[in-house]
Amino acid sequence: MPYRSIVLVKQVPDTRSIRGEVMTADGTMNRAALPAILNPEDLNALEMALQVRDQYGGTVTIITMGPPQAATVLREALARGADKVILLSDRKFAGADTQATSYTLKCAIARVGEFDLVFCGRQAIDGDTAQVGPQVAQKLGLPQITYAESIVSLEAGEIIVQRAFDLGTEVVKCKLPCLLTVVDSANRPRPASARRRIRNKLAAIPSEIPALLAQWPEFGDPAALQSYLQKNGLAIPVWTAADLAADEALLGLGGSPTQVHKVSYVVLEAAESKEIPATPEGIQALIDELVQEYILG
Amino acid sequence: MADNRNIWVFIEQEDGRIADVSLELLGKSRELAGQLQGQVWALLAGHQVGQLPGQIIQAGADHVLLAEDPELQLYRTLPYTRLALDLIEKHRPYIFLIGATPVGRDLAPRIASAAGVGLTADCTDLQIGDYTNKKERRVYKDLLYQIRPAFGGNIIATIVNPNTRPQMASVREGVMHALPPDPQRIGTVETVTPHFEESDFALQVLSREMRPPTVHLKDTPVVVAGGGGVRDTAEFQLLHDLANLMGGEVGASRAAVDAGLISRQHQIGQTGTTVRPRLYIAAGISGAIQHRAGMNESNKIIAINTDPEAPIFQVAHYKIVGDLSEVLPLLIRALRAKAK
Ligand SMILES: Cc1cc2nc3c(=O)[nH]c(=O)nc-3n(C[C@H](O)[C@H](O)[C@H](O)COP(=O)(O)OP(=O)(O)OC[C@H]3O[C@@H](n4cnc5c(N)ncnc54)[C@H](O)[C@@H]3O)c2cc1C
Ligand SMILES: Cc1cc2nc3c(=O)[nH]c(=O)nc-3n(C[C@H](O)[C@H](O)[C@H](O)COP(=O)(O)OP(=O)(O)OC[C@H]3O[C@@H](n4cnc5c(N)ncnc54)[C@H](O)[C@@H]3O)c2cc1C
Numbered sequence: 043m044p045y046r047s048i049v050l051v052k053q054v055p056d057t058r059s060i061r062g063e064v065m066t067a068d069g070t071m072n073r074a075a076l077p078a079i080l081n082p083e084d085l086n087a088l089e090m091a092l093q094v095r096d097q098y099g100g101t102v103t104i105i106t107m108g109p110p111q112a113a114t115v116l117r118e119a120l121a122r123g124a125d126k127v128i129l130l131s132d133r134k135f136a137g138a139d140t141q142a143t144s145y146t147l148k149c150a151i152a153r154v155g156e157f158d159l160v161f162c163g164r165q166a167i168d169g170d171t172a173q174v175g176p177q178v179a180q181k182l183g184l185p186q187i188t189y190a191e192s193i194v195s196l197e198a199g200e201i202i203v204q205r206a207f208d209l210g211t212e213v214v215k216c217k218l219p220c221l222l223t224v225v226d227s228a229n230r231p232r233p234a235s236a237r238r239r240i241r242n243k244l245a246a247i248p249s250e251i252p253a254l255l256a257q258w259p260e261f262g263d264p265a266a267l268q269s270y271l272q273k274n275g276l277a278i279p280v281w282t283a284a285d286l287a288a289d290e291a292l293l294g295l296g297g298s299p300t301q302v303h304k305v306s307y308v309v310l311e312a313a314e315s316k317e318i319p320a321t322p323e324g325i326q327a328l329i330d331e332l333v334q335e336y337i338l339g
Numbered sequence: 340m341a342d343n344r345n346i347w348v349f350i351e352q353e354d355g356r357i358a359d360v361s362l363e364l365l366g367k368s369r370e371l372a373g374q375l376q377g378q379v380w381a382l383l384a385g386h387q388v389g390q391l392p393g394q395i396i397q398a399g400a401d402h403v404l405l406a407e408d409p410e411l412q413l414y415r416t417l418p419y420t421r422l423a424l425d426l427i428e429k430h431r432p433y434i435f436l437i438g439a440t441p442v443g444r445d446l447a448p449r450i451a452s453a454a455g456v457g458l459t460a461d462c463t464d465l466q467i468g469d470y471t472n473k474k475e476r477r478v479y480k481d482l483l484y485q486i487r488p489a490f491g492g493n494i495i496a497t498i499v500n501p502n503t504r505p506q507m508a509s510v511r512e513g514v515m516h517a518l519p520p521d522p523q524r525i526g527t528v529e530t531v532t533p534h535f536e537e538s539d540f541a542l543q544v545l546s547r548e549m550r551p552p553t554v555h556l557k558d559t560p561v562v563v564a565g566g567g568g569v570r571d572t573a574e575f576q577l578l579h580d581l582a583n584l585m586g587g588e589v590g591a592s593r594a595a596v597d598a599g600l601i602s603r604q605h606q607i608g609q610t611g612t613t614v615r616p617r618l619y620i621a622a623g624i625s626g627a628i629q630h631r632a633g634m635n636e637s638n639k640i641i642a643i644n645t646d647p648e649a650p651i652f653q654v655a656h657y658k659i660v661g662d663l664s665e666v667l668p669l670l671i672r673a674l675r676a677k678a679k
Contacts, residue, residue, distance in 0.1 A: 057491030140460075144452060170489045171460035173448035176416075180452035185541040186416055188445045202545065207441045208603060210549035216542040299457030303470050303484065304497040315652070318641075320661030325669040328641075328657060329677060337618050337639050338561070338585060 044100035045158045045196070047091040050147055050178065051084040051104055051119060053112040054168040080115040083163030085122075085231035087224040091161045092123045092232065094196065100158075101125045105150050107135055107143060113247045116278055120242040121234035128154070129247055132282040137295030140169070144177035146293060149286035151182060159201070160221040164189060175223035182221070187214060190222040192229075245276040344377025344481075345430070347505065349423070349437040349446070350395060352385055353414075353549065357394065359557070360438030363515035365399035367465060368436065374467045375481060377433060378402060384422055384533075386412035396526035399518055403528045410535060413547060414442050417539040420449045426531065427454055427505060434483050435505035436465075438512060447509045457500035458507040459485035463514045463613070470499045482506065492609045492632035513557040513613045554588065554604040560617045561587025562634070564607055567594030568623020568644065568663060575600045577667040578622060584674045590614065590634075592624045608633035622663040626651025643667070 055076035091102045104119040106112050107130040116127035130150050138146065151160065160182070162175035172188075179186035191206035194213065205212045206225055246254050251264050251271075261267040271277040283293055291297060318328050332338040346368040351358040361381075368379040381400040383391055385407060392403040404426060410418050427435065427450070435450075437443040439461045451458035464486035470479045479501045485508040486497050500506040556562060563582040569575050575595070582589045590607040591600065607614055609629040619637035624630060626642070626649055634640070635654050642655035643666045652658045659666055 055490075057493065139457065140448065141452065141455070141457065168490055170491070171448075171458075172444050173451075173458060173460055176445060176448035177452040180420075180449050186445070186449070187542070188416075189441055207549070209552060210547070212547040213545040214542055215545055220541070299455070299500050299503040300459060300498050301457075301470075301472065301501060302496055303499045306495050307493065315656050315658050318657050318659045320643075320659050320666050320669070322669055322672070324659075325666065326673045326676075328659075329670065329673040332618065332639075333677065 043098060043197075045094050045098055046100055046156060047094055047102050047159045047161060048151055048154060048157050049084070049088050049091045049102060049104050049119070049124070049161045050163075050174070051088065051106050051115055052081045052163070052166045053078050053106065053108050053115040054081045054166055055079075057167050078111065078114065080118050081163050081166045083165060083224060083226050085163075086226055086228045087161040087163050087222070088119060088122060088124065089229045089231040090190070090193065090222070090224050091159070093229070094159065094193065098196065103154060103157075104128065105130065105147065105154070107131070107138075107146050107150075110247060110249050110280075113245075113250060113278055117242055117245050118234065120245055121239040122232060123235075123238065127245075127278055129278055129280045130286070131247075131280050132293075134283040134290060134293045137298065138293070139298035139300040140171055140173040140177055141299055142293055142295075142297035144174050144181055145297060146286065146288065147174070147178050148181035149288045150281060151178070153281070153286060158218050160184070160219070162221065162223045164223045164225050172223070175221060179221035185216050185220045186223070187216055187220060188223045190224050191227055242276065244271060244274075245278055246271060247278045247280050249280075343431070343433060344372075344375040345380055345432045346372050346375070346377060346434040346436065347380045347382055347427075347432040348400070349435070349443070350381050350383040350391070351414075351438055351440060351442050352383070352388060352391065355385075355388055355391065357391060358438055358440060358512075359517065360440060360443075360510065360512040360515075362398045362517040363512070364436045364438065364510060365395065366518040367510075367515040368434075369399040369518065371434070371465065371467055371483070372401075375433065380404060380430075380432065382406075382423065382426065384408075384411045384419060386410075392526075392528045394520070396524055396528075397520040397522060399524070401526050403526060404531050405528055406531045406533050408533050410540070411533065413544045414446075415542055415544060416445055416449055417541065418533070418535055419446055420453060421535055421539050422531075422533045423450050424453050425534065432505045435507045437507075437509050439509040440512065443509050447507060451507050454503075454505075456503035456505060456507055457498075458509070459487055459498045459500070460509055462487045462508045462510045465508065465510065465515075470501055472501060483508065488609070488632055492628045511613055514615075552604065554602075554612075556588050556590055556605070556607070556612045556614050559586075559588040559614075561585040561620070562590040562607070562614050562616045562618075562637070563587055563620045563622070564590035564592065564624060564634070565595050565600065565622050565663075566592035566624030566630075567598070568625075569595055569598075569600060570664075572600060574664055574667075577663075577671065581620070581667055581671055581674070584671060584678070585618070587616070587618070590619075592627070592630045594624075621651050621655070622667060624651055625649050626654065
């Protein structure tokens with residue numbers, strides 16, 4: 043039986059590559075120096091959805107909420123095997139906390155229509171909350187399976203999933219439709235195929251068309267290019283607040299109950315430090331000091 | 340409606356054993372309740388857990404809401420959400436705290452979403468303070484400052500929930516301090532009856548295997564940690580030897596865990612355990628921000644590294660520039676000599 047899957051993905055700055063040059067001298071962050079990537083655990087979520095499609099048939103639809111540049115991660119998802127991608131982009135979505143984010147995503151999923159499974163990454167590496175998956179599930183009225191590591195079986199409207207924690211595992215059975223948040227130990231995401239990458243190179247949102255046209259002048263004019271993209275399934279739809287028929291009071295900054303009071307950047311504090319020579323005498327003196335100061339007892 | 344100033348703590352338990360983080364939250368809540376002049380309430384759910392309220396009161400609770408039901412034996416999202424929501428709606432506490440464990444991270448967002456309140460994830464500190472919303476030109480008194488690292492530990496954000504109640508936060512394990520049990524403390528216990536709906540049982544737990552934590556990094560006075568600079572298990576054994584001599588535990592950076600030198604339970608840092616020992620020894624650890632997030636509040640830090648520019652030296656109190664295969668044996672020898 044084929045399954046209709048939706049995968050929620052987020053474009054994130056690659057916080058894993060934060061090094062000296064990204065943190066400036068006054069301790070603020072030079073965000074532009076960070077590459078924007080598809081959130082790592084969302085790749086695991088995508089892979090799990092693709093495996094379901096490989097095995098049972100069906101479709102994989104990707105949704106992301108973000109600025110226009112987030113179209114990049116949608117092309118990435120197409121190159122890795124997604125069938126359909128949707129960008130949610132509107133100034134009204136900006137400044138969202140997890141409540142407003144999950145509300146926006148819920149409205150979009152409702153607009154997509156019928157589905158059997160929703161996949162999320164467990165956690166995004168920038169906001170780091172791991173809250174969006176469960177909050178989308180709650181707003182859709184779906185059961186959730188967080189920390190999903192593998193699908194043990196999928197049949198007769200039920201899914202059996204193994205969950206993985208630091209200190210153990212759990213196997214649960216759940217009625218469909220439901221939402222899974224996927225951990226990084228779940229699988230090794232397949233790389234983008236060269237064929238799919240080439241095929242989807244032109245996939246674009248409307249605002250990217252002028253730049254695309256500059257690159258491919260042979261299309262003549264924007265309208266011609268747009269209709270070419272439409273015909274070939276390469277026009278990435280952009281949904282706004284109006285398209286979602288969303289309650290605007292629940293979107294973006296205004297729809298966010300949390301407010302940021304203060305942000306400070308972590309600076310390496312130079313502790314008052316002593317250099318200890320790596321010699322028997324130096325080490326002996328160190329141990330003596332630690333004992334004297336009751337640090338070692 | 341005048342706010343009540345009560346702080347609720349969700350008590351996580353499995354097989355009748357209360358999670359450390361719940362006791363830590365009770366300890367922290369006592370301090371906050373003192374500032375707010377409110378009470379500390381505990382929400383305890385499970386099956387046959389009626390023996391636990393005494394321990395919860397001794398750890399700091401004034402009032403325990405006790406829900407017992409066979410359906411609550413093993414944690415499941417939907418029945419637990421229903422129970423918590425019903426009680427929250429009835430009492431509207433000022434603050435609701437929960438451990439940032441797999442259970443807390445599954446339950447808290449679900450409750451917050453249903454209650455329409457803000458939730459701050461994975462806090463490492465909580466304080467009471469005032470907040471000015473400049474746009475509204477409004478000052479909010481005595482809010483909960485929910486302090487948390489984000490961006491992979493590179494920034495610390497203070498987040499508030501000015502308009503929604505309860506103010507919800509999940510809190511990392513091991514950063515707050517449980518109070519010593521006080522047998523003199525008195526408190527009350529109120530039995531509550533959960534009401535479920537058929538749809539709450541859409542998910543069934545077929546099996547669950549949890550290992551008890553075998554590593555006790557959180558309450559040890561000394562942590563001896565090794566990283567990517569440790570070449571093999573023979574060198575790693577030096578860390579075990581040193582930890583034994585010092586009466587401490589062995590920790591590790593992710594590089595050492597990934598290299599298979601030690602199990603993940605020993606990992607210190609953002610995705611591992613947070614520790615605050617009297618003494619932390621970092622051997623062959625560069626001091627990546629994700630590692631420092633778990634150890635930089637240690638009382639004293641000794642760093643051993645061949646690279647004099649290693650970032651770990653910037654948080655170290657004692658810098659030893661040298662090869663750990665030489666320095667660790669020197670430390671071991673000096674300690675053995677002392678013991679004689
Ligand atoms: C420093 C800082 C601290 C913050 N702290 C909080 C906080 O404590 N509480 C709070 O409510 N908000 C907080 N936020 C806001 C929060 O980061 C945003 O709401 C963000 O849009 C979603 O949260 P996340 O990055 O934590 O995602 P997570 O909840 O960690 O993401 C889990 C999964 O949800 C899906 N997902 C998440 N975002 C999107 C998206 N835009 N489009 C599609 N799928 C998505 C992905 O599958 C992802 O893997 C904070 C933001 C910053 C910058
Ligand atoms: C989202 C995320 C979460 C993370 N969470 C964690 C976490 O919880 N904990 C964690 O530790 N890491 C975490 N990391 C990984 C972290 O970024 C670093 O990669 C990791 O801490 C590096 O470990 P290391 O310093 O031991 O190894 P390396 O970077 O390999 O450094 C080895 C150090 O040893 C020194 N050295 C080499 N040989 C010797 C010798 N013979 N004697 C003495 N010194 C020597 C070198 O000079 C160097 O400084 C996380 C990363 C990400 C992206």
